[in-house]
Amino acid sequence: MRLSFYGLIWRILPGPKPVKALLALALLAGVVYCLFTWVFPWLEPLMPFNDVTVE
Amino acid sequence: MARYALEDGAAPRPEASRPARRSLDDSTAGAAGPAPRHAAIPAGLESIFVADPSDGEDAPAVGGPAAGGSADPDVEDAESAAAQAGLSTPETAAEAQPGSEERKGANWYVREAFGLLGELLVTAGAFLLLFVGWELFWTDVVADMETDQVIAQMEAAVAAGTAGSDTSEWVAVKAKKLGDAFAIIRIPRFGKNYAKPIREGTGREILRQGVGHYSSSQDPGEVGNFAVAGHRTTYGKPFNKIDKLQPGDKVIIETAETFFIYEIYDHEIVKPSQGEVIWPVPGVSDGVPTEALLTMTSCNPEYSSRERYVQHGKLVATYTNEGELPAEVLEV
Known part of the structure; x- marks a missing residue:
């Protein structure tokens, strides 16, 4: 037993290795989609590099 | 082992x-x-x-x-x-080694903690790289697609003679509400085909879809100051080359009815708090305007919000919008 959350995900994914790999890719795509759709648009206004208006 | x-x-x-x-x-x-x-x-x-x-x-x-x-x-x-x-x-x-189980256990925890820390750091690095990629690349892709589509719809409305009518994508200046696309900005210096929609308002969401018009400022062609803001980087970066504009360069504001031709005469770099640059008479409190001006603001330097790059222009000509601009106007 190793302490590793990527290892844990790999063990939890069902099926033989190719199926695991495909599922892992799908999982990654889902995470990237969530980041692009919700997390980054939320995070961006908190960053100090994109204001273009004068007050 | x-x-x-x-x-x-x-x-x-x-x-x-x-x-x-x-x-x-x-x-x-x-x-x-x-x-x-x-x-x-x-x-x-x-x-x-x-x-x-x-x-x-x-x-x-x-x-x-x-x-x-x-x-x-x-x-x-x-x-x-x-x-x-x-x-x-x-x-x-x-x-x-049954006798040394406790010692190996401690080693194991230390080692696995380092392993876990490594996974976290790799994850954090991937997160940051993704964020940079999203910000500098993906926002441009999405915004360009949207603005190109809007421009195409607006040009189609002009060609069909419906621009400015109630049913059109192109909202008349007098009828505009927050977020409406009511004009197209064309800047020959930025490229022959440069065209971005101007929307009412300068909220964050509006500026992600083109150029925004300061609602407190005047409308196109009016005596006073027609002030707009646009991104210098990201979200299609409509004002990316704002620092390349030179005095005499033309900025064309096309509304449903009229082409307003402005000519750049000056630029300045100011602090974000210096709202006087978009006053009817820039920099003059309670000034009484006598000229129709244009002011463009964007961030400066690139990738920073420390300052604002400001370009001022003056109205030099107007043409009725019949779909075609006189060719000489588009020359750089």
Whole structure:
């Protein structure tokens, strides 16, 4: 037993290795989609590099 | 690592005080010769992974690469073997050395904590790279697609003669509400085909879809100041080259009814709080405007919000919008 959350995900994914790999890719795509759709648009206004208006 | 288990089980322990160390020493000396330098752990890290308070007197001998020449080879071998044993799975290590289970357990936690920390750092790095990629690349892709589509719809409305009517994508200046696209900005200096929609308002969401019109400022062509803001970077970067505009360059504001031709006459770099640049008479409180001006604001320097880059223009000509601009206007 190793302490590793990527290892844990790999063990939890069902099926033989190719199926695991495909599922892992799908999982990654889902995470990237969530980041692009919700997390980054939320995070961006908190960053100090994109204001273009004068007050 | 099964080797250790076998030999440990087979050989009687000659020293009761240090059973594990003795048996490891024997096995290593027999199998690999007098001075095997293992590659699994850098020499300088041995003390982190294998040091034990009870073995304090041995640790300095293998504390660094330089120690190899002068140290007792037996002691060093023992340490090397112990380090190798520490790299095995904990179950094996515990089987081989029941007496030292507690010590291996502590090593295991330290090692696994480093492993976990590594995973977290790799994840954080991937997150940051993704964010930069999203910000500098993906927002442009999405915004360009949207603005190109809007421009195409607006041009189609002009061609069909419906621009400015109630049913059109192109909202008349007098009828505009927050977020409506009511004009197209064309700047020959930025390229022959440069065209971005101007929307009412300068909210964050509006500026992600083109150029925004300060609602407090005048409308296109009016005496006073028609002020707009646009991104210098990201989200299609409509004002990316705002610093390339020179005095005399033309900026065309196309509404449903009219082409307003402005000519740049000055620029300034100001602090974000200097809202006076978009006043009807820029910089003059309660000034009474006599000219129709244009003001463009964007951030400065690029990728920063420290300052604002401001361009001022003056209305020099107007044409009725019949779909085509006089060719000479579009010359840089």
